[in-house]
Amino acid sequence: MATPFVAGTRGAVLHRGLVDLLGEEQVLWQKHDLQLYEYDGAVDTATPDAVVIPRDTADVANLARFCSEHNVPLVPRGAGTGLSGGAIPVEGGVVVSFARMSRILELDAANLRAVVQPGLVNLHLSTAAAPHGLYFVPDPSSQKACTIGGNVAENSGGPHTLAYGVTTNHVTGLEIVLTDGTIVRLGGKAHESEGYDLIGLFVGSEGTLGLITEITVRLSPLPEDKRTVMAAFPTMDLASEAVSAIIASGLVPSAIELMDQLATVAVEASVGAGYPLDAGAILLAEVDGPRDGLDDHRARIEELCRANGATSIRVAETALERDRLWAGRKGAFAAMGRLAPDYYVQDGVIPRTRLPDVLRRIAEVGERYGVRIANVFHAGDGNLHPLILFDGSLGPDVLRQVKAAGVEILRACLDAGGSITGEHGVGMEKNCELPLQYGPDDLAAMLHVKRAFDPAGLANPAKIFPTPSRCREFSLHAARSV
Amino acid sequence: MTIPLHGLADHGEGPVSELISRCVHCGLCLPTCPTYALLGVEMDSPRGRIRLMKNVLDGRLEPDAAGYDDHIYKCLDCRACETACPSGVEFGKLVEGARAQIERARPRSAFARAMRWLVFRQLLPHHARLAVLARLGHLSKRLRIGTLVRPLPLGRRLASLLDLVPDRAPSARPLPASVAAHGAVRGRVALFQGCVMRAAFAGTNLATARVLARNGVEVLVPAAQTCCGALHVHAGEPTDARELARRNIASLEALDVDAFIVNAAGCGANLKEYGWLLREDPDWRKRAERFSGLVKDAIEYLAELGLSAIPGSLDATVTYDDPCHLLHGQKVRDQPRALLRAIPGVRFVELGEADWCCGSAGIYNVTQPDLSRQLLHRKVEHIRRTGADLVVTANPGCEMQLAAGLRADGSPASVIHLMDLLERAYGAR
Ligand SMILES: Cc1cc2nc3c(=O)[nH]c(=O)nc-3n(C[C@H](O)[C@H](O)[C@H](O)COP(=O)(O)OP(=O)(O)OC[C@H]3O[C@@H](n4cnc5c(N)ncnc54)[C@H](O)[C@@H]3O)c2cc1C
Ligand code: SF4
Numbered sequence: 001m002a003t004p005f006v007a008g009t010r011g012a013v014l015h016r017g018l019v020d021l022l023g024e025e026q027v028l029w030q031k032h033d034l035q036l037y038e039y040d041g042a043v044d045t046a047t048p049d050a051v052v053i054p055r056d057t058a059d060v061a062n063l064a065r066f067c068s069e070h071n072v073p074l075v076p077r078g079a080g081t082g083l084s085g086g087a088i089p090v091e092g093g094v095v096v097s098f099a100r101m102s103r104i105l106e107l108d109a110a111n112l113r114a115v116v117q118p119g120l121v122n123l124h125l126s127t128a129a130a131p132h133g134l135y136f137v138p139d140p141s142s143q144k145a146c147t148i149g150g151n152v153a154e155n156s157g158g159p160h161t162l163a164y165g166v167t168t169n170h171v172t173g174l175e176i177v178l179t180d181g182t183i184v185r186l187g188g189k190a191h192e193s194e195g196y197d198l199i200g201l202f203v204g205s206e207g208t209l210g211l212i213t214e215i216t217v218r219l220s221p222l223p224e225d226k227r228t229v230m231a232a233f234p235t236m237d238l239a240s241e242a243v244s245a246i247i248a249s250g251l252v253p254s255a256i257e258l259m260d261q262l263a264t265v266a267v268e269a270s271v272g273a274g275y276p277l278d279a280g281a282i283l284l285a286e287v288d289g290p291r292d293g294l295d296d297h298r299a300r301i302e303e304l305c306r307a308n309g310a311t312s313i314r315v316a317e318t319a320l321e322r323d324r325l326w327a328g329r330k331g332a333f334a335a336m337g338r339l340a341p342d343y344y345v346q347d348g349v350i351p352r353t354r355l356p357d358v359l360r361r362i363a364e365v366g367e368r369y370g371v372r373i374a375n376v377f378h379a380g381d382g383n384l385h386p387l388i389l390f391d392g393s394l395g396p397d398v399l400r401q402v403k404a405a406g407v408e409i410l411r412a413c414l415d416a417g418g419s420i421t422g423e424h425g426v427g428m429e430k431n432c433e434l435p436l437q438y439g440p441d442d443l444a445a446m447l448h449v450k451r452a453f454d455p456a457g458l459a460n461p462a463k464i465f466p467t468p469s470r471c472r473e474f475s476l477h478a479a480r481s482v
Numbered sequence: 483m484t485i486p487l488h489g490l491a492d493h494g495e496g497p498v499s500e501l502i503s504r505c506v507h508c509g510l511c512l513p514t515c516p517t518y519a520l521l522g523v524e525m526d527s528p529r530g531r532i533r534l535m536k537n538v539l540d541g542r543l544e545p546d547a548a549g550y551d552d553h554i555y556k557c558l559d560c561r562a563c564e565t566a567c568p569s570g571v572e573f574g575k576l577v578e579g580a581r582a583q584i585e586r587a588r589p590r591s592a593f594a595r596a597m598r599w600l601v602f603r604q605l606l607p608h609h610a611r612l613a614v615l616a617r618l619g620h621l622s623k624r625l626r627i628g629t630l631v632r633p634l635p636l637g638r639r640l641a642s643l644l645d646l647v648p649d650r651a652p653s654a655r656p657l658p659a660s661v662a663a664h665g666a667v668r669g670r671v672a673l674f675q676g677c678v679m680r681a682a683f684a685g686t687n688l689a690t691a692r693v694l695a696r697n698g699v700e701v702l703v704p705a706a707q708t709c710c711g712a713l714h715v716h717a718g719e720p721t722d723a724r725e726l727a728r729r730n731i732a733s734l735e736a737l738d739v740d741a742f743i744v745n746a747a748g749c750g751a752n753l754k755e756y757g758w759l760l761r762e763d764p765d766w767r768k769r770a771e772r773f774s775g776l777v778k779d780a781i782e783y784l785a786e787l788g789l790s791a792i793p794g795s796l797d798a799t800v801t802y803d804d805p806c807h808l809l810h811g812q813k814v815r816d817q818p819r820a821l822l823r824a825i826p827g828v829r830f831v832e833l834g835e836a837d838w839c840c841g842s843a844g845i846y847n848v849t850q851p852d853l854s855r856q857l858l859h860r861k862v863e864h865i866r867r868t869g870a871d872l873v874v875t876a877n878p879g880c881e882m883q884l885a886a887g888l889r890a891d892g893s894p895a896s897v898i899h900l901m902d903l904l905e906r907a908y909g910a911r
């Protein structure tokens with residue numbers, strides 16, 4: 001179904017060509033260096049044939065032209081915090097690291113815009129905008145490390161995108177280098193542009209349409225104040241009821257997050273956020289905006305939590321306390337290292353009301369496969385993040401089993417009327433599962449779009465779309481388990 | 483005396499695999515790593531360095547590979563990544579293990595071996611020799627030897643080393659055997675004098691003892707103690723470091739004190755890890771753990787105890803640069819700021835990127851002069867923005883590095899150890 005990829009130039013010829021084109025400093029080709037671009041934040045690995053670290057758009061365009069002449073795939077990479085193997089060069093080729101294109105080109109506070117390079121770290125933008133009373137809304141839990149380019153490519157969300165929208169709602173302009181080296185500029189600082197919404201198309205394209213070399217983002221005024229509430233519940237069911245009650249009440253919290261007991265244990269060992277260890281579930285909710293009325297909203301949330309069985313409630317009194325409560329949530333994935341050497345995180349989305357059922361099914365999957373599963377999620381929009389804990393050093397069979405458990409979890413989400421990815425992208429991790437959600441015609445339509453921009457199939461190949469070679473094993477497995 | 487073939491390590495262990503497996507390659511540490519910020523490659527990031535170690539462990543990379551050596555030694559061992567890591571990766575222990583592994587596996591040039599032998603065996607453990615060297619250094623500086631040798635081979639390194647030598651003459655005046663507490667006795671401690679501190683910064687040691695005494699602490703200054711071995715550990719020479727650790731423990735452990743006080747952040751972090759250093763020595767492990775449990779930085783101890791004597795007033799704008807091994811290595815952050823705010827008249831201004839390494843990093847300014855200079859430049863820029871007259875820190879290496887940077891920049895600001903500043907404030911009463 002996908003464009004069949006024919007490996008192009010490799011090895012010494014590729015290195016020499018790249019060094020001649022871009023200079024020694026911009027190219028990595030030694031084995032021990034390439035081995036460090038095999039991984040991202042998830043579980044899959046593959047070694048690139050070369051790594052290029054461009055300095056500017058011209059470098060990227062020259063590189064793309066060279067690679068299209070030699071039929072070499074291009075795999076963009078931001079900080080490598082991705083959770084679906086997006087930056088993994090599964091078909092080999094050149095990994096393009098944006099680590100050195102990380103500047104803020106313009107901060108236009110008056111127009112609420114910033115023009116940035118793709119390698120800029122998400123949090124660095126908000127830090128730079130803060131003196132102007134502004135910030136960049138999308139706040140993935142990885143925000144102190146992930147790049148804006150990666151955010152755009154994945155259309156990332158975060159705890160606070162519940163009220164204010166995910167990345168796509170905060171991008172107004174892009175500069176793209178297509179795989180043939182063409183430089184395309186879309187949008188700008190203005191609000192809307194005529195014709196097709198190509199920006200919307202590129203946001204979330206996971207590097208499969210081209211390389212993003214410049215981004216114009218919307219900045220938003222920092223809320224005047226915030227109130228953060230932590231509530232502990234004896235069971236996840238009660239906590240889910242509370243979430244539904246809060247949303248049904250008409251309040252619009254800027255964030256509502258939930259975490260189960262296993263996750264709480266890891267987080268407490270890691271950052272000591274002050275979550276009670278004996279609770280079955282921890283709920284974090286935040287309201288922000290004009291100071292007037294905030295305390296009423298906070299009180300209403302507390303009331304609804306209590307009415308739904310909360311055993312203890314804490315309100316952050318200071319900014320420091322609020323940061324500590326959030327540090328626990330934002331460090332939750334990485335804190336899994338305290339419980340097991342590896343974790344495999346799922347990203348299913350379900351209608352919020354089905355939360356208790358789906359969580360029960362996830363627990364059953366864990367029991368059946370004999371693995372521990374921790375749950376951390378954006379409860380407000382029903383975006384689950386079950387974390388399957390394992391030890392990858394025990395061999396490839398373990399990872400296979402873990403992935404099979406993952407597929408069952410995704411199935412549970414689909415059965416509940418949800419989808420297989422909320423914000424981490426499809427990448428090379430869920431591409432085999434995509435047919436569970438889309439029929440052949442749907443996939444063909446998407447492939448037409450890809451071919452329109454990337455006819456040679458060199459932009460991050462074997463991502464999003466199922467590939468015959470890698471997905472055969474999956475189909476067999478799926479056939480067996482149905 | 484024989485100079486060994488490899489580094490000095492006759493047995494070194496690699497980075498411990500259980501510590502490696504703590505890393506879940508999430509990448510959250512990347513932006514806090516100064517070398518990643520400067521170089522922008524995964525190999526010079528914490529996650530990348532851990533993966534290099536894992537690749538050696540898995541047999542995918544040889545421990546004597548030039549690339550391994552390069553990236554592991556480009557690391558500042560500043561441990562900023564430890565503070566950033568939600569998974570609790572103890573990076574310092576890992577990189578130190580990797581260095582020991584490299585020193586064992588990788589043949590060194592005759593010159594490099596001779597230097598190691600000279601510095602780690604013949605100088606650091608001998609404070610009298612260090613004192614002579616400190617005086618020689620000061621003399622060379624006054625005679626402007628740096629300018630003369632700069633054109634010679636290796637002259638540039640020697641010259642940049644001389645740039646670090648403080649303007650003021652080194653003080654190696656021996657301290658009294660004890661300093662009595664003023665007023666009601668609130669505690670009893672032993673002062674760890676260090677090697678470089680004792681040879682060149684004895685004034686700071688004295689200030690430390692006096693400040694503690696003024697606050698009701700009796701301070702013993704035991705004569706029998708040696709270099710703590712921190713530089714040995716950082717340079718992949720754990721065998722020598724263990725020997726120094728045993729000597730220090732043996733001569734100090736019997737003292738009846740509440741704490742062993744250190745005023746050099748690098749030494750403090752290392753002394754607190756004697757338990758780890760000697761973990762595989764059944765005769766010493768327990769003793770080392772007990773000893774380490776009593777080690778406290780002077781700042782940490784004093785802030786916990788609380789000031790009983792109010793310092794005099796100083797009219798100055800002051801900023802504070804966190805020594806990495808105090809902030810990231812010992813997690814001491816708020817205490818120095820609280821002490822500074824306790825000095826009447828002081829206007830305290832936070833320093834941007836105070837949690838970043840200044841590029842001193844033990845002997846990094848000698849081994850990686852270019853990266854070190856870039857970091858120093860960045861630091862001086864931030865200091866300039868504070869408008870401070872006084873830059874306070876708490877480690878001799880940082881003090882020398884910051885002073886050299888400010889001097890080269892023509893800045894009027896001066897650098898001072900927090901204990902010296904407190905003593906100055908008490909003097910102004
Ligand atoms: C601890 C942790 C917590 C996380 N929390 C969240 C969360 O709350 N919400 C969320 O949405 N995600 C989360 N993530 C996932 C991840 O951080 C995001 O997907 C992030 O946007 C990836 O950014 P990156 O710079 O690391 O990109 P990478 O991982 O390097 O790349 C991700 C994808 O983007 C593509 N890409 C990168 N740069 C470009 C470019 N310039 N042009 C074209 N394509 C490009 C890559 O090819 C790849 O497909 C989390 C990850 C971790 C490790
Ligand atoms: S933050 Fe910790 S777990 Fe994550 S990559 Fe860095 S060292 Fe590894």
Ligand code: SF4
Nearest residue numbers: 515557558560561563
């Ligand atoms: S110790 Fe410092 S230089 Fe070394 S990897 Fe960690 S942050 Fe980077």
